[in-house]
Amino acid sequence: MDFVETKRRSNFTRKIVLAAGITAVFVFLFKRSPAPITSTKFSEHEPGVTHVLVTGGAGFIGSHAVLRLLKDSYRVTIVDNLSRGNMGAVKILQGLYPEPGRLQFIYADLGDAQAVNKIFSENAFDAVMHFAAVAYVGESTAEPLRYYHNITSNTLLIVEAMAAHNVKTLIYSSTCATYGEPDKMPITEETPQVPINPYGKAKKMSEDIIRDFSKTSNMGVMILRYFNVIGSDPEGRLGEAPRPELREQGRISGACFDAARGIIPGLKIRGTDYKTSDGTCVRDYIDVTDLIDAHVKALAHASPGKVGIYNVGTGKGSSVKEFVEACKKATGVNIKVDFLSRRPGDYAEVYSDPSKINNELNWTAKYTNLEESLSIAWRWQREHINGYNG
Ligand SMILES: NC(=O)c1ccc[n+]([C@@H]2O[C@H](COP(=O)([O-])OP(=O)(O)OC[C@H]3O[C@@H](n4cnc5c(N)ncnc54)[C@H](O)[C@@H]3O)[C@@H](O)[C@H]2O)c1
Ligand SMILES: *[C@@H]1O[C@H](CO)[C@@H](O)[C@H](O)[C@H]1NC(C)=O
Numbered sequence: 001m002d003f004v005e006t007k008r009r010s011n012f013t014r015k016i017v018l019a020a021g022i023t024a025v026f027v028f029l030f031k032r033s034p035a036p037i038t039s040t041k042f043s044e045h046e047p048g049v050t051h052v053l054v055t056g057g058a059g060f061i062g063s064h065a066v067l068r069l070l071k072d073s074y075r076v077t078i079v080d081n082l083s084r085g086n087m088g089a090v091k092i093l094q095g096l097y098p099e100p101g102r103l104q105f106i107y108a109d110l111g112d113a114q115a116v117n118k119i120f121s122e123n124a125f126d127a128v129m130h131f132a133a134v135a136y137v138g139e140s141t142a143e144p145l146r147y148y149h150n151i152t153s154n155t156l157l158i159v160e161a162m163a164a165h166n167v168k169t170l171i172y173s174s175t176c177a178t179y180g181e182p183d184k185m186p187i188t189e190e191t192p193q194v195p196i197n198p199y200g201k202a203k204k205m206s207e208d209i210i211r212d213f214s215k216t217s218n219m220g221v222m223i224l225r226y227f228n229v230i231g232s233d234p235e236g237r238l239g240e241a242p243r244p245e246l247r248e249q250g251r252i253s254g255a256c257f258d259a260a261r262g263i264i265p266g267l268k269i270r271g272t273d274y275k276t277s278d279g280t281c282v283r284d285y286i287d288v289t290d291l292i293d294a295h296v297k298a299l300a301h302a303s304p305g306k307v308g309i310y311n312v313g314t315g316k317g318s319s320v321k322e323f324v325e326a327c328k329k330a331t332g333v334n335i336k337v338d339f340l341s342r343r344p345g346d347y348a349e350v351y352s353d354p355s356k357i358n359n360e361l362n363w364t365a366k367y368t369n370l371e372e373s374l375s376i377a378w379r380w381q382r383e384h385i386n387g388y389n390g
């Protein structure tokens with residue numbers, strides 16, 4: 001009896017599956033039959049709407065930029081190949097802005113010239129924010145070609161595609177690593193750029209490509225040189241979720257949260273005899289909310305044929321010891337700290353002079369506060385033990 005029951009049920013299931021299959025085929029044929037690629041809101045310029053291509057929009061900083069752009073009524077296309085970003089972040093953004101013509105995600109590799117050209121010919125971009133890159137100093141020394149390829153060569157492709165398709169504005173993610181080890185602090189935009197690792201060199205080369213090209217075109221360019229980025233969305237929708245295999249390479253905030261969670265036994269502070277107030281290295285930390293605000297202001301101020309170059313930092317350095325104290329307070333965990341000898345290649349003190357961006361773009365860091373920024377990031381980290389996977 002049981003057997004018959006099961007058989008009947010499975011026959012019934014089979015029929016349903018068949019019916020669903022046939023329906024799906026018809027829907028598919030119906031949808032395809034008119035054949036022409038219907039124009040979408042993304043493929044035409046629309047007066048009053050600025051369509052921004054955000055490369056690397058599935059990554060940490062890029063996803064926060066997309067959130068802000070959507071909130072400010074921009075139209076956004078993300079291009080990312082998820083090599084280091086998270087589809088989870090894209091899904092959250094899509095959930096927040098599901099209306100047609102707000103956000104589209106294109107899965108593509110920016111090293112693929114044909115794919116990049118296709119994207120530019122099928123979409124009408126008004127501006128590009130180019131975040132996509134690989135971004136770990138240590139990794140860049142071990143695998144320089146990965147850096148020159150995915151930073152310099154991909155930036156060249158983007159600029160070529162922008163030129164070919166007459167996209168008028170570029171906001172480029174650069175870094176304080178392009179300055180190397182300056183003798184004088186704080187770092188101004190006039191500080192000579194003498195990068196000391198392939199990451200900084202690859203970014204400097206990209207800047208050079210962009211600057212030389214801009215002399216021959218009327219593209220409006222803004223190059224933003226970020227200092228050390230921390231924090232995450234104050235409303236807890238997005239966070240920083242690097243690939244687990246990149247933890248080793250990681251930045252101090254990630255290491256601090258890992259220590260607070262017990263994933264690693266503690267923090268290792270390398271170098272306590274630098275010529276700084278407490279002997280540990282000093283860095284300029286900038287909250288991602290402030291950083292993105294600088295991008296939006298840069299986009300608004302970009303003007304044809306001009307290149308604006310700006311440091312984006314607070315102008316105030318914090319020592320590693322101060323950072324760890326703030327992290328202990330933010331997480332409520334008494335993180336274990338080991339003091340070790342210096343790591344080769346680290347420089348004692350790096351902080352920006354942000355007066356140019358203050359004066360010209362009316363930008364100041366309003367949200368950056370070590371303990372507060374880390375508390376916000378920690379809240380997301382604690383609730384997302386496996387990053388965007390839960
Ligand atoms: N995080 C920092 O402290 C910091 C400091 C200075 C500058 N920056 C710069 O900011 C930008 C963003 O950094 P982030 O911290 O968000 O890094 P991230 O790794 O979180 O994001 C980079 C994104 O780019 C994507 N990507 C990389 N190569 C790609 C390719 N070939 N094709 C398509 N997508 C690709 C990755 O999948 C990822 O989503 C980078 O340009 C980085 O150099 C970051
Ligand atoms: C992403 O792009 C890089 C080239 O920059 C490529 O080598 C890599 O295989 C791509 N990853 C994925 C998941 O497509």
Ligand SMILES: *[C@@H]1O[C@H](CO)[C@@H](O)[C@H](O)[C@H]1NC(C)=O
Binds near residue numbers: 084145
């Ligand atoms: C970067 O470039 C190298 C080739 O040099 C490639 O193997 C790698 O997959 C690329 N992508 C990333 C995300 O590193």
Ligand SMILES: *[C@@H]1O[C@H](CO)[C@@H](O)[C@H](O)[C@H]1NC(C)=O
Binds near residue numbers: 362
């Ligand atoms: C600069 O920004 C502040 C807000 O941060 C604003 O109140 C002020 O009006 C702005 N000044 C100019 C000249 O736009």
